[in-house]
Amino acid sequence: MSRLCALLLLAAACERASQAPAATMRLMLSPAWATVAPGDTTRLHAATLGPQGDTLAVPTTWASADPTVATVDSAGLVRGRAQGVVTIEATAGLLAARITVAVEPAVLLGAGDIASCTSSGDEATAALLDTLPGVVFTAGDNAYPDGSTSDYSGCYNSSWGRHKPRTRPAPGNHEYYSAGAAPYYAYFGALAGDSGKGYYSYTIGTWHIISLNSNIPATPGSPQEQWLRADLAGHPARCTLAYWHHPRFSSGSEHGSTPATQPLWQALYDAGADVVVSGHEHDYERFAPQTAAGALDTARGIREFVAGTGGMSHYAFGPPIANSEVRDNTTFGVLQLTLKPGGYDWRFIPVAGGAFSDAGSGSCH
Numbered sequence: 474m475s476r477l478c479a480l481l482l483l484a485a486a487c488e489r490a491s492q493a494p495a496a497t498m499r500l501m502l503s504p505a506w507a508t509v510a511p512g513d514t515t516r517l518h519a520a521t522l523g524p525q526g527d528t529l530a531v532p533t534t535w536a537s538a539d540p541t542v543a544t545v546d547s548a549g550l551v552r553g554r555a556q557g558v559v560t561i562e563a564t565a566g567l568l569a570a571r572i573t574v575a576v577e578p579a580v581l582l583g584a585g586d587i588a589s590c591t592s593s594g595d596e597a598t599a600a601l602l603d604t605l606p607g608v609v610f611t612a613g614d615n616a617y618p619d620g621s622t623s624d625y626s627g628c629y630n631s632s633w634g635r636h637k638p639r640t641r642p643a644p645g646n647h648e649y650y651s652a653g654a655a656p657y658y659a660y661f662g663a664l665a666g667d668s669g670k671g672y673y674s675y676t677i678g679t680w681h682i683i684s685l686n687s688n689i690p691a692t693p694g695s696p697q698e699q700w701l702r703a704d705l706a707g708h709p710a711r712c713t714l715a716y717w718h719h720p721r722f723s724s725g726s727e728h729g730s731t732p733a734t735q736p737l738w739q740a741l742y743d744a745g746a747d748v749v750v751s752g753h754e755h756d757y758e759r760f761a762p763q764t765a766a767g768a769l770d771t772a773r774g775i776r777e778f779v780a781g782t783g784g785m786s787h788y789a790f791g792p793p794i795a796n797s798e799v800r801d802n803t804t805f806g807v808l809q810l811t812l813k814p815g816g817y818d819w820r821f822i823p824v825a826g827g828a829f830s831d832a833g834s835g836s837c838h
Contacts, residue, residue, distance in 0.1 A: 497524040500533075500568035505663035507572060508608050508641070509543065509553040510579045510678050517549040517572055519563045531565040538562065543576050556606055558638040575639045578606045579678030582809040582822075585612025585645060585718060585752020587783030588629040592617075594784025594805045597824035599632035601807050605822070608677055609636045610684070612752035613645025613718030615657070617785055620648035622656040629660075633783075640664060643684045644671050645718040645752065654688070672697055674704050680812040681710035683741075685717040687751075691737050698736050705744035711815065712837035713746040718753050720779045722767060724800060725754030726791035738765040742775055745838045748810070748817065752781035755788040756802035757821055759831060763796050773838055778819065780808040804829040 499522045509515040521531040535545040542557040551561060553576040561572045582605055588595040602609060611633070616624035625634075633640070642661050648654040658668040666673030671686035683704065691697050705713070719731035721738045731753070738749065742765050762774030781788075787802045804827035811818040821831040 498522065498529070498568060500563060500565050500570045502563055502570045502572050504675070505572070507551065507574045508639075508675055508677055509551055509574060509576055511553045511555060511576055513579075513678060514550055514552045515574075515676065517545070517551060517561060517563070519549060519565065519570070521565045521568065531568075533563050533565045536562050536564070543574055573638065575608065577608050577639055577677075579680070579812045580605075580607030580809060581610055581677060581682065581714065581812060582607045582807050583610035583612065583640075584780045584783035584807050585643075586614045586755050586781040586785045587611060588615060588624075588632055589617035589785050590624075590628040592785055594786075594824070595628070595632040596784070598782070598784045598805055598807055599635060601822055601824060602633065602636050605807070605809065607639075607809070609633070609640040610716055610750070611640065611642040611783070612716055612750055612780060613643050613687075614647040614752060614781075614785070615642060615645065615783075617647055619650040620644075620654060620657050621651050622659070625656055625660040637661070637664070641675065641682070641684055643717050644686055644688055646688055649688050670697070672700060674708065676710075678812050679710065679814045680712045680714060681708045683713070683715040685715055685737055687717040687719040687731065687734050687737070691734060693736050695736075698740060701737060701740045702744075705740065705746070712812065712817070713741070713744065714748040714750070714810070714812070714817075715741055715746060716750040718751060720751035720753055720777065721749065721765070722760055722763070722777055722794060722796070723751075723754045723779050724758060724790050724793045724797050725756055725779070725788050727788040728754055729791070730794065735765050738775065742773070745773065746775055747835070747837050749775050749777045750808065750810075751777065751779050752783070754779055755781040755786050756790065756800065757782050757804070757806070757808075757829070757831070758797060759799040759819075761796040761798055767795055769796050776835055778808055780821070782806050782808075782821075799831050801829040801831075
């Protein structure tokens with residue numbers, strides 16, 4: 474082979490390598506998804522990583538797929554314009570990556586204990602979601618009976634799954650009837666946080682929101698409890714809300730209170746959190762603000778809502794426990810929380826034909 478041919482072949486190989494950076498370089502975006510209220514802003518971040526994980530100084534450009542829903546500036550600052558879901562793309566050289574952003578009012582609404590192919594209750598609560606704006610949460614036991622791939626595709630997806638892009642889920646014990654809750658993590662993807670962990674946080678308006686996993690250890694010093702304390706320290710918002718499946722306090726006769734979640738409550742209480750929402754008991758119950766030990770504390774206590782009313786079935790109550798204010802086990806529905814600077818309004822919205830409702834307001838600490 475002539476020297477000229479060898480040089481030409483080498484040049485061609487270099488050109489091909491320069492046009493295939495994905496094999497050695499990555500464009501990493503954070504967060505994995507974002508929520509922003511119309512008129513509010515949220516910051517997206519991009520980092521170009523080299524083969525050894527080192528950060529490279531590569532300029533990033535940003536673009537919104539639909540500027541009528543949300544715009545993004547040259548620094549990754551997204552501003553919500555109108556309710557909807559939009560894809561934001563970042564480009565660094567020949568690399569590209571995307572983030573889904575939901576533009577929703579500062580409202581959180583949802584329930585736990587939701588979908589089964591043998592019950593129509595989830596269709597009735599999903600019909601409520603069809604008419605209500607906001608970020609949707611699930612408080613676990615989303616797809617019965619086993620949280621399997623077929624339970625999610627055949628039962629959940631046809632009802633609450635209509636609102637998947639704006640849903641921020643938490644897993645329940647029925648999700649873990651399938652090994653490692655793998656179908657749950659596969660169905661929700663990045664919306665469920667890191668696969669296998671199931672705890673994550675995000676922002677709605679001025680509120681810091683935390684989704685936790687009561688199916689894995691929450692003991693003091695456990696990875697989840699340590700993460701929670703670090704997350705709270707890193708997000709010193711005036712108003713904080715958390716949700717998970719097993720309620721710390723419940724008057725329900727099927728499961729009742731779950732002392733194992735007390736360390737999560739204690740970490741939230743120590744940080745001045747305001748609201749906790751759970752499911753597991755198939756009923757609705759509202760508690761006065763209290764400590765992790767169940768003592769009434771109107772100054773710094775956390776108000777708990779049990780909202781296992783997503784549509785599966787109803788459970789009976791036992792005798793009311795301390796600080797229980799309102800109870801109902803006859804009506805499916807969703808809990809709507811309007812998150813305001815310095816406070817919140819709550820409203821339990823019954824399905825069509827439901828007779829029970831509940832409403833009120835609270836202030837942040």
